[in-house]
Amino acid sequence: MEEKIRKIFGITNYFIAFIFAVYYLVLEFSILNITSPIKRLKIIFIVIILMYIGSLILNKIKTLPKINMWIWFSLYLIMLLNLTLFDQYFGRQSMNFISNNTITIKDYLNNNFNIIPFATINNYILALKNNNLSNLNFIYNIFGNLLAFAPLALFLPRLFNSMDKWYKFFIITSIFIFFIETMQMVTMSGSFDIDDYILNITGSIITYCIVNNKKIKKYIDSFINLNYLKN
Secondary structure, eight states, X not given: OHHHHHHHHHHHHHHHHHHHHHHHHHHHHOSSSOXXXXXXXXXXXXXXXXXXXXXXXXXXXXXXHHHHHHHHHHHHHHHHHIIIIIOGGGTOOTTOOOOSOHHHHHHHHHHHEEOSTTHHHHHHHHHHHTTSSOHHXXXXXXXXXXXXXXXXXXXXXXXXXXXXXXXXXXXXXHHHHHHHHHHHHHTTSSOEEHHHHHHHHHHHHHHHHHHTSHHHHHHHHHHTTGGGOOO
């Protein structure tokens, strides 16, 4: 009887998590109800907590930790791609491809293309010092870019055995970041900025070194019940 109750409670956690996940997806793709990224992130955390508790209760199902990780990874990718390419909260225009007007293209590239390292970062710092940039915008542009791709350091090595070395992680993450930067330019939803890459990859590598340190990795894997992620 006790085992049956545990199963019901565990399944209930996953069912509620599913409802919150659907709610999150509705908010993420809604064009009528523009919701802040913080609120959407809170919903993702609720989904993660509910699924985590569910996996602890249903601990006899050894594949649940891996299923959890794949779902969390998918939710993260959805949010990341939406934030960087389509999110109307930041005024991005969905799939607004470059027109054939060469003047428009030229003007756009002049304002949204930078390959000079630290030029944009330096401009942010100067703008902050001169009170031309709010603390919130500074935090978003600097620390937001540092943290945006950091979760990859948690997910990739645990979902793909080939990501067991930092340089492999560095290469794959770099390709992914450059893909996002290129798509932002092509769709006119953002800019191609080498400083974004510098901040993105720096945050990712620092996080990789932390969460994949032998002692810390062992603790994290044990905490999230990833002892069974052996392909």
